[in-house]
Amino acid sequence: MTPLNRKKERLDGLAASTAAPAAGQAGGVDVMDPVDPVGEAGAVRDAEGVSLLASAWRRLRRNPMFIIGAVLVALFILVAVFAPLLAPHAPDDRPLIGQISASTNPIPKAQDGFPLGGDEKGRDLLSRLIYGSRQTLIVGVLATLGGLAGGVTLGTLAGAFGGWVDSVVMRVVDVLLSLPSILLAITIASLASQPSQWTVIVAIAIVQVPVFARLLRGSMLAQRSSDHVLAARSLGVKRSAIVFRHMLPNSLGPVFVQSTLALSVSIIEAAALSFLGLGNPDDSKAEWGQMLGAAQNLFDLYPHIAFWPAACIVVVSLGFTLMGESMREALDPKSRR
Incomplete structure (x- = not known):
């Protein structure tokens, strides 16, 4: 058989193989090969839509880092809330005062009923650690809420109005961000005539304001050019309604995730x-x-x-950091798998 004849037979075979499915479909029967990759790729299965939060929660449930962080944070909150029930003694009780000797035994050692021993004033170290979690939680939460409130206010003004309002707000934010956070907090706290727990809360809250303000301002600027905001403007919706009904609610997601990370920073700076x-x-x-x-x-x-108070600070900060980073990755479209 000549090469020309072999080529002709090969073309006839290909034509016959492609004509067979077409003939089957014309007769009302789908004869597509079930293992045909083209047919499988062309088949589209119906699937229900999933919201952003539901999709993020699915990824978080499979993320071991989020689970570890959530467990650490949950234990920290439970210990802080139920501190009076968990602590063997009050934080200012001195049950070991009789064992203290300035020359031979300035610190009571671990013993029955006092697994971590005592401090230099004869107080139970374990009880003080448990009650310390409550003070740390109060300072961290109040400082973060204060920074969140200030940052949302400034970020909303800058992102909603733009122009000279945006320029003024962002220059103030840039000045605050140019200073190291811990030095700024020390400077603000040292201005108080008498140090207290509230001076720490106010100092850390002011340090957190520029972080939230810049993050919210960027999110709102992205929302200003979105389709639903442009549609609302074309329909004559008032600016206040556009800001508070469309732009601000859709911009708060990254800010709430950042608040989890800010809690970790607040705890460390409060301890400092x-x-x-x-x-x-x-x-x-x-x-x-x-x-x-x-x-x-x-x-x-x-x-x-x-060691024990330092370990508590590290573990709690690690828990909030793991939760915040996992939540940010789960809500970021670029990191979806």
């Missing part, structure tokens, strides 16, 4: 201010940063009295 003596001077109310400051003089011989 208390460690430096800029927090509540009354040590009858236990606070982890304050406990670290009191332990620095005895750290060489008794490192455990500084």
Whole structure:
């Protein structure tokens, strides 16, 4: 058989193979090969739509980092809420005062009923750690809420009005962001005539304001050019209604995720201010940063009295950080799989 004949037979075979499905479909029968990759690729199965939050929750449930962070945060909140029930003693009780000797035993050791021992004033270290979680939670939550409120206000003004309002607000935000957060917090806290827990809350809240303001302003600028905002403007909807009904609700998602990360930063900065003596001077109310400051003089011989409050700060901050990073990845369309 000549090469020309072989080519002709090959073309006839290809024509016959493509004509067979067409003939089957013309007769009302689908004879498409069930293993045909083109047929499988062309078949589209019906599926219900999934909202952004539902899709994010599905990814979070499979994320081990989020689960670990959520467990740590849940334990921290439970300990803080039920501190009076969990702590064996009140934070200012001194059940070990009789065992303290300035020359031989300045710090009571671990013993029955006191698994972590005591501090330099004969107080139960475990009880003070448990009550310290409550003070840390109060400071962290109130400081974050204060920073969130201020940041949402400034970010809404800058993102909604634009123009000279945006320029003025952003220049103030840039000045605050140009300073290291911990130095800015120390400066603000040191301005108070008498240090207290509220000076720490106010100082950390002011430090958090520019972070939330810049994040919300960027989200609202993206919403200004979206289709639904342009449609509302074309229909003659008032600016206030567009801002508070369309732009602001759709821009708060990243801000709420950032608030979880801000809680971690607030806890660390609150502990730093208390460690430096800029927090509540009354040590009858236990606070982890304050406990670290009191332990620095005895750290060489008794490192455990500084290790336990430092470990609590690290673990709680890690829990909020893992939760915040996981939530940000789950809500980010670029990181979806």
